[in-house]
Structures are given as structure tokens and as C-alpha cells.
Amino acid sequence: MKLVFVMTLLLTIFISPITYSKTSVADEDGYRLWLKYDLISNKQQRESYSSSLANANINGHSDTINIIAQELEQAIPSLLGSKVSVTLNKSVQSDLLIEKTNKRLVSQYQIKSQIEQLGEEGFLIKTVKDKKGKRTLISANSDIGLLYGTYRFIQLLQTGQSINALNIIEQPKTQIRMLNHWDDLDRHTERGYAGESIWDWHKLPEIQSQRYTDYARANASIGINGTALNNVNANSLILTPAWIKKVKALADIFRPYGIKVYLSVKFSSPQQIGGLNTSDPLNNNVQKWWQNKAKEIYNVIPDFGGFLVKANSEGQPGPGDYDRTHAEGANMLAKALSPFGGNVIWRAFVYSHEDKTERSLQAYKEFVPLDGQFAENISIQVKNGPIDFQPREPFSPLFGAMPKTPLAMEFQITQEYLGFSTHLAYLAPLYEEVLDTDTLVKGQGSTVAKVIDGTLDNKALTVMAGVANIGTDRNWTGHIFAQSNWYAFGRLAWDHQLSSSDIANEWIKMTLTKEQKAVEVINKLMMGSREHIVNYMTPLGLHHLMATGHHYGPGPWVDDLSRADWNPVYYHRADEKGIGLDRTITGENGVAQYAKPWKEIFSDPSQTPENLLLWFHHLPWDYQMASGEILWDELVNHYYDGAAAVVEMDKQWKLLEEHITPSQFNQVSMALSVQVKEAKWWRDACVLYFQTFAKRPLPKGLSKPQKTLEHYRSLSFPNAPGQG
Numbered sequence: 001m002k003l004v005f006v007m008t009l010l011l012t013i014f015i016s017p018i019t020y021s022k023t024s025v026a027d028e029d030g031y032r033l034w035l036k037y038d039l040i041s042n043k044q045q046r047e048s049y050s051s052s053l054a055n056a057n058i059n060g061h062s063d064t065i066n067i068i069a070q071e072l073e074q075a076i077p078s079l080l081g082s083k084v085s086v087t088l089n090k091s092v093q094s095d096l097l098i099e100k101t102n103k104r105l106v107s108q109y110q111i112k113s114q115i116e117q118l119g120e121e122g123f124l125i126k127t128v129k130d131k132k133g134k135r136t137l138i139s140a141n142s143d144i145g146l147l148y149g150t151y152r153f154i155q156l157l158q159t160g161q162s163i164n165a166l167n168i169i170e171q172p173k174t175q176i177r178m179l180n181h182w183d184d185l186d187r188h189t190e191r192g193y194a195g196e197s198i199w200d201w202h203k204l205p206e207i208q209s210q211r212y213t214d215y216a217r218a219n220a221s222i223g224i225n226g227t228a229l230n231n232v233n234a235n236s237l238i239l240t241p242a243w244i245k246k247v248k249a250l251a252d253i254f255r256p257y258g259i260k261v262y263l264s265v266k267f268s269s270p271q272q273i274g275g276l277n278t279s280d281p282l283n284n285n286v287q288k289w290w291q292n293k294a295k296e297i298y299n300v301i302p303d304f305g306g307f308l309v310k311a312n313s314e315g316q317p318g319p320g321d322y323d324r325t326h327a328e329g330a331n332m333l334a335k336a337l338s339p340f341g342g343n344v345i346w347r348a349f350v351y352s353h354e355d356k357t358e359r360s361l362q363a364y365k366e367f368v369p370l371d372g373q374f375a376e377n378i379s380i381q382v383k384n385g386p387i388d389f390q391p392r393e394p395f396s397p398l399f400g401a402m403p404k405t406p407l408a409m410e411f412q413i414t415q416e417y418l419g420f421s422t423h424l425a426y427l428a429p430l431y432e433e434v435l436d437t438d439t440l441v442k443g444q445g446s447t448v449a450k451v452i453d454g455t456l457d458n459k460a461l462t463v464m465a466g467v468a469n470i471g472t473d474r475n476w477t478g479h480i481f482a483q484s485n486w487y488a489f490g491r492l493a494w495d496h497q498l499s500s501s502d503i504a505n506e507w508i509k510m511t512l513t514k515e516q517k518a519v520e521v522i523n524k525l526m527m528g529s530r531e532h533i534v535n536y537m538t539p540l541g542l543h544h545l546m547a548t549g550h551h552y553g554p555g556p557w558v559d560d561l562s563r564a565d566w567n568p569v570y571y572h573r574a575d576e577k578g579i580g581l582d583r584t585i586t587g588e589n590g591v592a593q594y595a596k597p598w599k600e601i602f603s604d605p606s607q608t609p610e611n612l613l614l615w616f617h618h619l620p621w622d623y624q625m626a627s628g629e630i631l632w633d634e635l636v637n638h639y640y641d642g643a644a645a646v647v648e649m650d651k652q653w654k655l656l657e658e659h660i661t662p663s664q665f666n667q668v669s670m671a672l673s674v675q676v677k678e679a680k681w682w683r684d685a686c687v688l689y690f691q692t693f694a695k696r697p698l699p700k701g702l703s704k705p706q707k708t709l710e711h712y713r714s715l716s717f718p719n720a721p722g723q724g
């Protein structure tokens with residue numbers, strides 16, 4: 001109470017105007033992400049905003065309300081360079097009114113129909129008029145909705161949009177929009193390329209870094225409302241009392257920002273930390289153990305989100321160890337969480353070492369027969385493609401194949417297979433490509449997005465998860481542009497209908513520059529970047545050519561791993577006749593897992609989209625491509641085009657220097673020079689290697705690789721970051 005009082009007092013004091021001598025801004029190391037509130041350089045625009053933002057009043061009493069006040073107090077004077085009075089619970093006639101929906105607002109501003117569309121987290125931003133004039137109203141059914149509306153309103157200012165006649169109604173399309181951190185308890189981050197884990201577990205709960213609050217704020221600003229704190233390859237210690245206290249400390253920080261915490265749990269925890277001699281989900285004591293554990297957690301974290309589970313996959317324990325199904329395992333946990341409103345997010349990324357079935361086929365084989373057997377508070381989290389976060393994969397055949405079960409989307413934000421944090425890869429086009437794909441299971445319009453948002457099969461529990469790329473690096477994500485992937489993930493989880501290009505523009509304007517020409521150039525760089533990586537790493541549907549373990553750099557020659565389908569040679573199948581993996585009926589028959597007409601399309605090389613050709617087909621080196629080239633030439637051209645495009649990106653970036661703050665500019669420039677080198681490395685290593693089978697010259701006009709294949713094969717990187 002005391003704190004609220006002091007805050008109220010502080011906020012009612014007029015904030016003194018900040019004067020700026022020039023419009024250029026101080027250097028920016030990337031810490032502020034897209035929440036930079038630097039002075040808008042266009043004076044006219046500033047004045048126009050200022051004239052309608054001299055005072056703001058927020059009605060309500062909660063930590064979230066206080067955060068809204070703080071955010072406005074910080075944003076408006078900094079962006080506009082003008083005075084603003086931010087008050088709490090004053091009956092003043094304010095330019096900006098932020099208030100939860102109520103009868104008075106509804107009748108005064110006639111917003112009944114709008115309010116009905118908001119749901120629990122949505123918001124309305126509306127220009128309203130009354131006797132005393134015009135003002136902006138932000139309203140919602142919850143304080144969190146008000147916070148989201150406030151961030152959206154500030155975003156309008158940051159991106160230079162008119163606020164004169166607003167009527168924005170938004171409601172998130174996915175219910176749970178969460179990050180999955182693959183962070184270990186010793187701060188190592190599996191597939192993390194931005195320093196250590198941001199959770200300083202050793203010092204928690206007492207020492208609470210400012211970063212935790214800044215993290216929550218950044219997430220809330222893009223609508224992320226959940227975070228699974230620890231690695232899916234989980235350590236059972238996370239469920240011990242000492243660790244639950246640490247988790248509680250984070251949950252308390254995140255709560256006013258609308259973020260719930262989730263934990264990845266190890267299925268064998270009852271044995272590892274509970275003193276039981278089994279973790280069989282049908283065993284009474286095991287069930288009780290989980291029920292008590294849930295009670296213990298909810299006692300201290302009443303809004304705990306639930307469990308994320310990787311079971312019977314890559315050596316992790318699971319119900320299969322007791323001949324129980326994934327449904328039996330998941331249902332046991334669901335029952336423990338359900339009295340408290342918690343959910344189980346059970347991953348479909350399963351493949352067992354023992355099962356001889358090709359890895360990409362196992363998830364479908366395991367899960368589709370279980371459709372309808374999962375409890376209501378379970379969502380099955382499916383990676384976007386059937387293998388593993390490759391630069392390009394077809395959509396997972398699970399989407400659309402389990403109509404009775406809520407399916408969650410799992411995207412990877414961290415760039416395990418797309419150049420770590422030194423390659424510029426804007427991933428929203430990848431996310432968009434998957435979400436917009438039409439599974440055709442119920443005729444046209446049965447997009448993956450509709451499976452995820454629950455509208456295809458009328459599902460209430462909906463989830464989109466992104467494997468986080470956040471670490472202790474000052475700029476959070478290692479690469480300035482990798483911030484855009486965190487941002488874009490949040491925006492698409494909120495609304496999958498946004499376009500990746502529009503999201504890029506928002507992010508550029510808020511993070512890098514508002515100068516229109518520069519925005520256009522950067523937008524182009526971003527929008528092309530993922531395809532360039534596909535080209536110089538895995539064109540035409542090739543996949544999993546990365547080196548072993550760390551996945552850093554090319555390793556198409558690797559053939560000595562214990563399981564056949566861990567080896568790149570398994571996936572490209574290059575031989576003297578041709579290249580590609582036959583996944584049709586004459587080969588692994590992955591096509592059989594797709595609904596018609598995809599099954600037919602993917603079975604026929606002439607119908608298969610060329611960018612997935614070698615995913616589904618083994619084709620001769622002289623196969624005729626649509627371009628008129630033979631397959632070998634086309635493949636090599638893709639490799640060369642990809643590497644050349646990065647040289648061009650580097651050139652384009654260098655021309656932008658005057659528009660970007662020095663630190664951001666230099667960080668990106670340094671990374672681009674690494675990327676230029678590594679793209680050529682990928683190109684040359686792969687082309688030389690495939691040439692040993694194709695036995696054909698490079699297409700005319702292309703320069704020969706400067707080093708030998710032996711050289712590339714001899715490279716090793718024992719200390720590459722993020723290893724599993």
C-alpha cells in the first residue's frame with residue numbers, strides 16, 4: 001500500500017520537460033531493445049502528439065496499473081520532449097484515459113459492441129468525444145489488457161502513426177504465448193548463443209537482477225504471457241523446495257506483467273528426488289507424488305502455468321519406460337495440475353533410439369493413434385516441421401491430423417540451425433510460411449494457423465511457443481537483428497495474421513531508424529535473409545547437413561554417428577546417381593503421413609515445390625528443373641547465390657551508417673563480416689563435397705572454391721557454444 005501511495009504521489013508531480021539540443025540520439029548498445037523512447041525527430045509530429053497528450057489518467061489499483069503509469073511517464077516525455085502529467089485515480093478530464101471496462105464507460109462512449117470483443121486480454125484504443133472535447137480511451141477487461149493496450153498505444157507513437165481517430169480493437173488469437181528457455185540450472189544454455197542463461201539461479205531468490213524486470217517488460221510489450229524457465233532436457237532438482245523458492249521469486253516479478261511461469265519437468269522426478277522406486281504413471285504413489293508436488297508449487301505460486309515435458313525422446317525418461325502411452329503419462333500430470341488450473345504442455349518431438357522407424361516419422365506414429373485420449377488441460381507441442389527446426393522444412397504432418405487434441409506450435413527463435421547469433425536471419429517469414437500453409441484436411445482454408453488458434457477444430461486451449469534466444473549478452477540476443485525474432489515471435493503469437501514485412505517495419509522503426517529510405521533497405525535485408533541462409537546451407541529441400549553435436553558449420557560428410565538418422569549422409573543420400581531422400585512410397589514413405597492432396601503433391605517431383613524437392617525425392621544429377629537447368633547446376637547456383645547475397649547485404653548495411661547508432665551499426669557490421677565468410681565456407685564445403693558424387697564441373701562463370709574439401713573436413717570446433 002505504502003509503495004502505491006508513494007508512486008501515486010510521484011506520478012502526480014509534473015514531469016519537467018526534457019530538452020534536446022539535436023535530434024540525433026545517444027549511442028545504443030541494444031539493451032533497450034524495441035523499447036527505445038528517443039525523441040521523435042520530426043518536430044511537427046511531436047507537436048501534434050503533444051497537443052493531445054498533455055495529461056493522462058489511469059484508474060485502478062494494482063501493480064500492473066503502476067507499471068502502466070511508469071511506462072507512460074517514461075515514454076511520453078522522452079518521445080515528445082514535452083510535459084505530461086500522469087495521474088492515478090483522479091477525476092480529471094485527461095487527454096488519455098486508461099480504465100477497465102465498466103457501465104459508466106460503456107454508456108458514456110457507447111462502446112458496448114467493442115467491449116464484447118475484448119476477452120480477457122484484449123484491449124480497445126479509441127478516440128472518443130464528450131462535452132469537454134476529444135480524448136483517447138484505452139479500455140480492457142483486465143489490468144493486463146490495459147497494459148497491452150498501453151504498449152500498443154506507445155508503439156503507435158514510436159512508429160509515427162496518427163492518433164487522431166483511433167478505433168483499435170485487439171484480442172490475442174492464441175491463449176498461451178510463451179517462451180521456452182533451454183536453460184540449465186548451472187546457467188549453461190542448450191543452443192544458446194547470447195552468453196549464459198539470464199537466470200542466475202545460484203543467487204536467487206535473494207538477488208533479483210534488474211534484467212528480470214526488463215525481460216518481463218519486453219515480453220509484455222509484445223504480448224508474451226508465459227515462460228518455461230528451464231531446459232526441456234530437465235533437471236529434476238528444479239522441483240525441490242529450494243528451487244521452487246527461486247522460481248517463486250521470478251514468478252513474483254513477472255506477475256504484474258501478465259507472465260506466468262512454467263517448468264520443464266523430468267518424468268523420472270519421483271525417483272530422482274521423491275525417493276520412490278518407480279515413476280510409472282499408473283502407480284498410485286507416483287500419482288500422489290505429482291499431486292503433492294503440484295500442491296506445493298501452487299501454495300507459493302498460485303498462478304503457476306504448468307509443466308512442459310520432453311518424454312521418451314533423445315534418452316529422456318517417460319511413460320514408455322513402463323510400457324505406458326504418452327497419453328497415460330500426460331494425463332497423470334494433467335490430473336495433478338487441474339485442480340489449480342494448470343496445463344501440461346507435452347512435446348511431440350519424440351523419437352526413440354530403439355525404434356527403427358525413421359526419426360521424422362515417429363512423432364506421427366506415436367501420437368495420432370492417441371488422438372482423443374488426452375485430458376482437457378493438455379496441449380501437444382509440435383515443432384513446425386517433421387524433423388528439427390531446419391532452415392526449411394515442410395509443415396509437420398501432425399497439424400490437422402489430431403482434430404480431438406489441442407496442438408501447440410513450437411518454433412525455434414534461437415538460431416541453432418541458422419548460423420547461431422552471427423548470421424542475420426529474420427525468422428518471421430519462416431514462421432509465417434508455416435502458419436499460412438494450408439493443411440487442406442478440411443478443404444481449403446484449413447491452415448496450420450487455424451489448427452494452432454483452435455478455430456479449425458474448436459479448441460479452447462491454444463499455445464504458441466518459441467525456443468528463446470535470450471541470454472546475458474548486453475544486447476540480449478547476441479545479434480541486434482536476432483532481437484527482431486523475439487519481437488516477431490511475440491507479435492505472431494498475438495496475431496498470426498500480421499505480415500512478417502509489417503512486423504519488420506515496426507521493429508526497424510522502434511529499434512534502428514525511422515528514416516523511410518533506410519527502413520525500406522533494412523526491410524529488404526531482413527525479408528531476404530532467411531532464404532539466403534537456406535541457399536548457402538540447405539537449398540532445394542536439403543536438410544540436416546550441419547556438423548555434429550554443436551551444429552556449427554557444414555558437415556555433409558558426417559557418417560559415423562551411432563544412429564543412422566543422426567548422420568547428414570542419411571538425409572542427403574548423395575551418390576553417383578543423384579541426391580535427396582526418397583520419402584515417397586518407394587522410400588521412407590513420409591508422404592503417407594500427409595492428407596490428400598499433399599500426399600499426391602509430395603509424391604510427384606514435378607508437383608513438389610522446388611524448395612522442398614530433395615526433402616521428398618532422390619533425383620538424378622541431370623534432373624531437369626523448371627528453370628531449364630539440370631539439378632546439379634541449379635543446386636550449385638543456389639549455393640553461390642546465397643553466399644553472394646550475403647556480400648550484398650553487407651554492402652547495403654555499410655551504406656546505412658549515418659542512420660544507425662554507432663554501437664548497433666558496428667555490432668551488425670562485425671557480425672556481417674563473419675557471415676560473409678561463413679556463407680562462403682558453407683557454399684564451398686558443400687559444393688566440393690557434392691561434386692565428388694556429381695562429378696560435374698561448376699556451372700560456367702562461377703569461381704572455384706579456394707580451399708580443398710580436405711581442409712573443410714579437417715576443421716573442428718570443440719568449444720562451439722550451446723552444445724546439448
Ligand code: BDP
Pocket residue numbers: 190191232233310349388389416724
Ligand atoms: C534439437 C536440439 C537439442 C534439443 C532438441 C529438443 O539439438 O539440443 O534438446 O532439439 O527439441 O534440435 O528437445
